[in-house]
Amino acid sequence: MIAVVDCARGNIASVANALNRIGIESVIVRDPDELAAAAASGLILPGVGSFDDAIRELRRSALAEAIADWIAADRLFLGICLGMQMLFDGSEEGQEAGLAVLPGRVRSLPRDRGVNVPHMGWNDLVDVQDPMLQTGR
Numbered sequence: 001m002i003a004v005v006d007c008a009r010g011n012i013a014s015v016a017n018a019l020n021r022i023g024i025e026s027v028i029v030r031d032p033d034e035l036a037a038a039a040a041s042g043l044i045l046p047g048v049g050s051f052d053d054a055i056r057e058l059r060r061s062a063l064a065e066a067i068a069d070w071i072a073a074d075r076l077f078l079g080i081c082l083g084m085q086m087l088f089d090g091s092e093e094g095q096e097a098g099l100a101v102l103p104g105r106v107r108s109l110p111r112d113r114g115v116n117v118p119h120m121g122w123n124d125l126v127d128v129q130d131p132m133l134q135t136g137r
Helices: 012-021 032-038 051-060 063-072
Strands: 002-005 026-029 042-045 076-079 088-091 102-106
Touching: 002 012, 002 032, 012 026, 026 032, 032 063, 042 063, 051 063, 063 076
Parallel strands: 002 026, 002 042, 042 076, 088 102
Antiparallel strands: none
16 A cells, blocks of 8 residues: 655645556555555655645645655655655745755756756656765755
8 A cells, every 4th residue: 555645736636546456455555544544555746836835735634744754764765856845944945944854955947957847757867976966865
């Protein structure tokens, strides 16, 4: 059983359908009680859209602390898109503090590199020494 967090930001049904397609049972959770009742072995935090709105929704629903506790307990976790960004201290895309599970601040894609912003899709990572990818900035 995999729990999928619904923070009202993203296509939760797509994640649940993808899990179903590969034969993995899932449940959508909207609060810590639903997460506890799910008896899940893994947790997915998807998200699309505004960093600040999503973080506020996680705090309003008390899922922010539940997610941080889940990760601190070294349980299986996957953050997708905005769901991964929210794990950091913060983001250039918002003013709210992130979950601070991972140190650092998410930076916006530079607009001078020929990549559309906002950006959706997959790209090859060639230069891992790029300052954009360095920690502590």
